[in-house]
Amino acid sequence: MSADFDVFIIGGGINGCGIARDAAGRGYSVGLCEMSDLASGTSSGSTKLVHGGLRYLEHYEFRLVQKALSEREVLWANAPHIIWPLRFVLPHHRGLRPAWLLRLGLFMYDYIGGRKKLPATKTVDLKTNVVGKPLKPLFSKGFEYSDCWVNDSRLVVLNAQDAAQRGAIIETRTKCVSAERKDGIWHITTENVQSGEVTVRTADLLINAAGPWVDEVLVGSVRSSNSKNVRLVQGSHIVVPKIFDHDRSYIFQNSDDRIIFAIPYEHKYTLIGTTDQDYVGDASDVAITMEEITYLCAAASEYFEKPVRDEDVVWTYSGVRPLFDDGASMAQEATRDYVLRQDGASGDAPLLNVFGGKITTYRILAEAVLEMIEANLLARGPAWTKQASLPGGDFPFEYFSRLLEKVREKFPFLEREQSERMVRAYGTLIYDLLADASTLSDLGVDFGQGLTEREVAYLMENEWARTAEDVLWRRTKLGIEADDALFTALNDWMSAHV
Numbered sequence: 001m002s003a004d005f006d007v008f009i010i011g012g013g014i015n016g017c018g019i020a021r022d023a024a025g026r027g028y029s030v031g032l033c034e035m036s037d038l039a040s041g042t043s044s045g046s047t048k049l050v051h052g053g054l055r056y057l058e059h060y061e062f063r064l065v066q067k068a069l070s071e072r073e074v075l076w077a078n079a080p081h082i083i084w085p086l087r088f089v090l091p092h093h094r095g096l097r098p099a100w101l102l103r104l105g106l107f108m109y110d111y112i113g114g115r116k117k118l119p120a121t122k123t124v125d126l127k128t129n130v131v132g133k134p135l136k137p138l139f140s141k142g143f144e145y146s147d148c149w150v151n152d153s154r155l156v157v158l159n160a161q162d163a164a165q166r167g168a169i170i171e172t173r174t175k176c177v178s179a180e181r182k183d184g185i186w187h188i189t190t191e192n193v194q195s196g197e198v199t200v201r202t203a204d205l206l207i208n209a210a211g212p213w214v215d216e217v218l219v220g221s222v223r224s225s226n227s228k229n230v231r232l233v234q235g236s237h238i239v240v241p242k243i244f245d246h247d248r249s250y251i252f253q254n255s256d257d258r259i260i261f262a263i264p265y266e267h268k269y270t271l272i273g274t275t276d277q278d279y280v281g282d283a284s285d286v287a288i289t290m291e292e293i294t295y296l297c298a299a300a301s302e303y304f305e306k307p308v309r310d311e312d313v314v315w316t317y318s319g320v321r322p323l324f325d326d327g328a329s330m331a332q333e334a335t336r337d338y339v340l341r342q343d344g345a346s347g348d349a350p351l352l353n354v355f356g357g358k359i360t361t362y363r364i365l366a367e368a369v370l371e372m373i374e375a376n377l378l379a380r381g382p383a384w385t386k387q388a389s390l391p392g393g394d395f396p397f398e399y400f401s402r403l404l405e406k407v408r409e410k411f412p413f414l415e416r417e418q419s420e421r422m423v424r425a426y427g428t429l430i431y432d433l434l435a436d437a438s439t440l441s442d443l444g445v446d447f448g449q450g451l452t453e454r455e456v457a458y459l460m461e462n463e464w465a466r467t468a469e470d471v472l473w474r475r476t477k478l479g480i481e482a483d484d485a486l487f488t489a490l491n492d493w494m495s496a497h498v
Helices: 014-025 054-059 062-078 099-111 152-165 211-221 290-301 359-377 397-410 416-434 453-462 468-475 484-496
Strands: 005-010 030-033 083-091 122-125 141-150 169-171 174-182 185-192 198-208 230-241 249-253 259-265 269-273 315-324 338-343 351-356 446-448
Touching (some): 014 030, 014 152, 062 141, 099 141, 152 359, 211 315, 269 290
Parallel strands (some): 005 030, 030 169, 083 249
Antiparallel strands (some): 174 185, 230 315, 249 259, 338 351
């Protein structure tokens, strides 16, 4: 019996969409279902970093750190509009790790990952350098090193967009109800959660990339007895008004051996996070607790001269990390590396399960999954994603400023902040979005903050956006300053234009 798809993927997070893109680009027929919006779970709840994970060195995760570090410049080159370098300042806290240990860790961090373009670590005099001004006077010495920022939810969407352009079928708001092996292939029943429409499709190989719901899919949809593979860990973040004016970020050590970041965010804010605590319950219901808010404020106030207070918080978000359950005693000690496992007896239609992982390693995770697909279905094409731009990212990273300048020349009616936001989101695809517009009125009604009908229609047609939340929180970050009226107007317009 011939199947509808070579590969069917459950889960529209970064791993599922990354696998779909790689597989479609190698010539496999690919289907993907996501029960909500793309990146609506863990993949939009990160600290927004492409990084090696400096603190993982303390837990001897050298292989993970090396893999992640080697991916920073690869991903930066693939998507220079949504990924760019950040410099992090690590103040030396006399009561915690000694300075020599920090310097040794940063030396390893500089050299085990094949860094070529990112600047190296340097020592910083916090008494004279501008990065020391927001800090308490007791911090006199620090170190500055490189990692990268990423717009996490857009990274997911761009992978899905590229997969679709290469032939993959991407269906959001579509839940996998059941999957069973029959006649040597998978029979997969999905339900559109909005219309209730039920569809049965077939595939030669099934991939479970459901993130925090990976065990739920195994037990509920596949009816497997293999029910305990991931440890759910909650990570929460707070956003406060801008604490400092420079463009560097901070990484702070805490007395409980955790670390937090303080990062410039959306021009007007500072992002502080993350927490690490075990989570029990439905991952869809995760939300920051008052204890976490107090913890993050206190941890930041240990370093900043001006205290960060609970009442300063203007926005929060939380995510549930599906870490592979390696038996670690504490949440922050659980491995952040991924584990891939094939399920089924010899001759059965194969099931590949994805446990754990992190945004930084999604592309090499996808390559590892493709090796397993090839072992089962035979190879269709070579590995290709390492040198391949994501949609809108087909320009050298050094060219971003020039691209922004050219967009402002071609579309002078855009406000300065609006044009920068859109070039950061869409890269060279902004020319497709704006097309022949010559005046602001050509873009239709402005819902507020420079978000127009033209942009929303583009997101609906090309990026699977269906609700105001999809647009304001995951395709853009305009939700921070959006009022209820904007959400209502946008939802009404989108409902009328489905």
